[in-house]
Amino acid sequence: MARKSSRDRMKNEINAGSMADIAFLLLIFFLVTTQIVEDKGITVKLPPWSEEEVDPTQLKTRNVFSVLVNADNQLLVRKEPAELNDLRERAKEFIMNPKRREDLSEKPTKAIISLKNDRGTNYETYLQVYNELKGAYDELWEEEAQRKYNRPYSDAMPRHMKKEIKGRIPMVLSEAEPTTFGEEQ
Numbered sequence: 001m002a003r004k005s006s007r008d009r010m011k012n013e014i015n016a017g018s019m020a021d022i023a024f025l026l027l028i029f030f031l032v033t034t035q036i037v038e039d040k041g042i043t044v045k046l047p048p049w050s051e052e053e054v055d056p057t058q059l060k061t062r063n064v065f066s067v068l069v070n071a072d073n074q075l076l077v078r079k080e081p082a083e084l085n086d087l088r089e090r091a092k093e094f095i096m097n098p099k100r101r102e103d104l105s106e107k108p109t110k111a112i113i114s115l116k117n118d119r120g121t122n123y124e125t126y127l128q129v130y131n132e133l134k135g136a137y138d139e140l141w142e143e144e145a146q147r148k149y150n151r152p153y154s155d156a157m158p159r160h161m162k163k164e165i166k167g168r169i170p171m172v173l174s175e176a177e178p179t180t181f182g183e184e185q
Helices: 019-033 084-096 123-149 159-168
Strands: 064-069 075-077 080-082 112-117 173-175
Touching (some): 064 084, 064 123, 075 084, 080 084, 084 123, 112 123, 123 173
Antiparallel strands (some): 075 080
């Protein structure tokens, strides 16, 4: 029998056989417990695709609330300069037309809001304008829910009630193709 020297006994070795198993378990743990955050963006429901030819219906300019945001982030509402602070109230008045004015929409079901921006428009400004227009509909739905059902328009409201309110005041927000930088029409 050969004698073992002190050098042979002092060899340090780490058994790495279970290291792969530990790394695999850690990988699975992190994959299972990690939450992936998705950007929501603007939730807009697009109309279904159709192969049918579009009927070129002429819209009455009375029923179109056109909003243009230029490259300098300025608003033009129905061909007149406007401020962002007034946009929500003007949109609500246009949609509902409480005084039955001839220059506003005939009724809420015929009201169309057309949003057009310039490619040079600041994204933050675009979102503020979009939020104001969407907020106008949200407030109108809330007012209608209070008036008709004496309750808030919320997630707790039954689906059929929400559907009836949206049938009376449908959200028709049309986004036109942006114009090239600095070109306003």
